[in-house]
Amino acid sequence: MIEPWPPAPIKTERLVLRESEARDRASFVALFASPEVGTYIGGPRPRDELERTVAEVPGRRFGLFVVELDAAMIGMITLDRRDARTELGYLFLPAAWGRGYAFEACAAVLGWFATARPGEPVALFTQTANVASLRLAAKLGFAEVERFEAYGAEQWSGVWTPAG
Numbered sequence: 001m002i003e004p005w006p007p008a009p010i011k012t013e014r015l016v017l018r019e020s021e022a023r024d025r026a027s028f029v030a031l032f033a034s035p036e037v038g039t040y041i042g043g044p045r046p047r048d049e050l051e052r053t054v055a056e057v058p059g060r061r062f063g064l065f066v067v068e069l070d071a072a073m074i075g076m077i078t079l080d081r082r083d084a085r086t087e088l089g090y091l092f093l094p095a096a097w098g099r100g101y102a103f104e105a106c107a108a109v110l111g112w113f114a115t116a117r118p119g120e121p122v123a124l125f126t127q128t129a130n131v132a133s134l135r136l137a138a139k140l141g142f143a144e145v146e147r148f149e150a151y152g153a154e155q156w157s158g159v160w161t162p163a164g
Contacts, residue, residue, distance in 0.1 A: 006019040007112065012107075012108045015067055017065040018065065018068060019064075019066065020057060020058055020059040021057060025054060025057070025058050027073035028050075028054055028059060028076075031076070031093055032045045033047040034093065034094060040129065040130040065078070067092070067105045069096070069101065073093075075090065075091055075092030075105065076090065079113060085121070086113070086120065086122050087125065088106065088110070088123070088124050088160070090105070103140065106136065107140060110160060114162035114163075119161075121160060122159070122160045122161075123157065123160075124140075124157070124159075125155055125156065127151075128147060128153075128156045129154070137156070137158050140160060142159060143160075
């Protein structure tokens with residue numbers, strides 16, 4: 001996908017997007033155990049299971065950015081290669097919702113991606129019931145490609161193509 005990895009931290013007005021570190025472990029557990037976060041991704045995972053299985057340095061993999069605010073992880077952004085396409089994903093702790101952090105972080109990652117892979121589009125998938133995610137996709141410039149049924153719910157698919 002994109003070389004080299006990890007990139008230098010990306011700094012926005014309020015956030016730092018960086019590689020994961022050991023100090024992020026508790027936030028990863030909280031993120032995946034959160035009933036609110038799990039609403040549109042198959043539900044929360046049991047906290048005790050996460051405490052046992054989450055790596056000491058969680059999420060250290062190609063395409064994953066930790067989103068940091070005031071030296072604390074508030075979410076994560078992923079760029080995953082699937083079926084010859086790159087897919088954007090994001091999860092934020094509920095305390096960070098509604099403050100524009102997801103837009104700020106996703107826009108920064110898409111900007112980085114556009115420089116790293118000029119002209120390459122990015123896909124995004126979400127449930128149509130996730131109104132906040134649909135609003136974010138529109139604000140980021142994703143154009144709807146299709147709607148389809150999967151995982152027992154209507155899904156939305158969009159694509160973003162860098163300008164230029």
